[in-house]
Amino acid sequence: MKKGMCVLLATILLFATVGCTGAGGDPVSGATSSKASSVNGSEPASPSDLSSQEETASVETPNADVSFETASLAPATGSVSFDLKAHADAKTALRNPDKGWYLHYYDDGTYNYGAQKSAEWILDYMSYLDHIYIRLPWCTIEPSEGSFQWAIIDTVIKDFADHGVAVSFRITCKEGGSYCPNATPEWVKEAGANGWKLNDGSWQPDYADEVFLQKLDNFHKAFAAHIAGMNVRYVDVGSFGDYGEGNNASSTNEGGSKHKNFPWAAIQKHFDIYAKYYPNHQVVVSDDFIGSGNVTGIGAGGANIRNYVKEHGWTWRDDSICVKWFMENYAETDSVRSPQLFEEIWESRPVIMELEHYTQVLANQWHGDNWRDGAVFKAACQRTHATYAGFHGFINDFMTGKNIQFANEMANLLGYWYFLDKVDVARSGSRLTCKFAWQNKGFAKAYNVYDLDLILTDGKGKDHVLNMKGFDNTAIMPDQALTTSHTVDLGDLPGGEYVVSVRMHKGDTPVLLALDKELKGKDGRYTIGKIAL
Helix, strand or coil: CCHHHHHHHHHHHHCCCCCCCCCCCCCEEEEEEEECCCCCCCCCCCHHHHCCEECCCCCCCCCCCCCCCEEECCCCEEEEEEECHHHECCCCEECCCCCEEEEEEEECCCCCECCCCCHHHHHHHCCCCCEEEEEEEHHHHCCECCECCCHHHHHHHHHHHCCCCEEEEEEECCCCCCCCCCCCCHHHHHCCCCEEEECCCCEEECCCCHHHHHHHHHHHHHHHHHHCCCCEEEEECCCCCHHHCCCCCCCEECCCCECCCCCHHHHHHHHHHHHHHCCCCCEEEECHHHHCCCCCCCCHHHHHHHHHHHHCCCEEEEEEECCHHHHHHCHHHCCCCCHHHHHCCCCCCCCEEEECCHHHHHCHHHHCCCCHHHHHHHHHHHHHCCCEEEECCCHHHHCCCHHHHHHHHHHHHCCCCEEEEEEEEEEECCEEEEEEEEEECCCCCCCCCCEEEEEEECCCCCEEEEECCCCCHHHCCCCEEEEEEEEEECCCCCCCEEEEEEEEEECCEECCCCECHHHECHHHCEEEEEEEC
């Protein structure tokens, strides 16, 4: 720790008495809220260029070179305030659970964009990567009926899982022309499913055909069983529309007519398959199911889609950020066509944003000046309260120059980003009340409840962990301040000197806070002082 920081912490402790321990007791918790200020939002980079990234897995002994003045907590009454605002760190990119960047590992086929690259190689560029996105046509996994090529995904998933990286899926039934003319396996057509040959050389299934739907049902039954137990962030409804995006904009047959219009009754059959087989996964729907106007439009059919998504706890994604047509027609909403879809669900489930193919965004002949050092993409993510964001592209093309700083910043802003401003501790007899003043400067909230501990480490290095029962971090909303209060009994903790640390965690995974790295120790704890009981 820097000398000035040590002096400041010591000064805080000299002017107060402090303590926080306990083992057992019936906790009482509460929270108060107030508004806080909003956050404003080549050659391949080498790992040494990414020094501002921080991993969650550090296990070093905490703060061996830091000395704290010891403050005493009176046995009857006493209180102290640890003011931590001066030790906020808004620059270091944190790798935290359930939020952040994802990478298109397989994109429409097995050749883009992470293919043939190891997890270790990719994480050298983006150590805080949350999950890989596997977007494959159905034919790749089930080339013949009942014969599944699981190794195509299993090897990749295990490689990343060994590094703590999760996975998400989209399995499509219609891709583009020459590179994948039969995303729906040919054996489905041979079994009697109806469809159309298109002018790009591909085959589009009749999405309402009963043979097609039965074979699709069988596939997802097997797929859902296979991924059970994996660390899956979400599963996209990918069985309907071009590239699984919920629209049929490019599906034109050889005669020039378009096969676009499918009623809600047809779409519902696809939704029902996902509802049946993925009840314990977050299911995601592209906003093109609503906004494209070439499926059912935004009339009665669109209302049915929206209601289904809300009632089943599903969420939305936007696959078209910085695409030229959307930039030209929805510039005032940062190329987000349907912001109302995200507004009505983001407080209860995570939102996913996806950038257009990165090299195309940069190419003037494609999109003009639409990248702007990431400003448009950042604004779209902020507008929709995004928790996850990804891009089509090779990571060594993306993580260069100014993009490194941009990616680091977004790693924090996506989802939650917790600042701990102050810790107040008050003692009354054997009862101890601890108050934590929080700010969330991220774009969204957390959707999973994490544990909060106050840890007392005695002179022998033994930890005495006080869990703040009743703590609910999901109540810490973006751009708001929240104080949580927790009261416990001190129990039979012996008197003596203790180092005081704070730790938030999801199981064994730390939830890192925007505090100076010098305060951080093992298990993601942050040391804030030293007390004598």
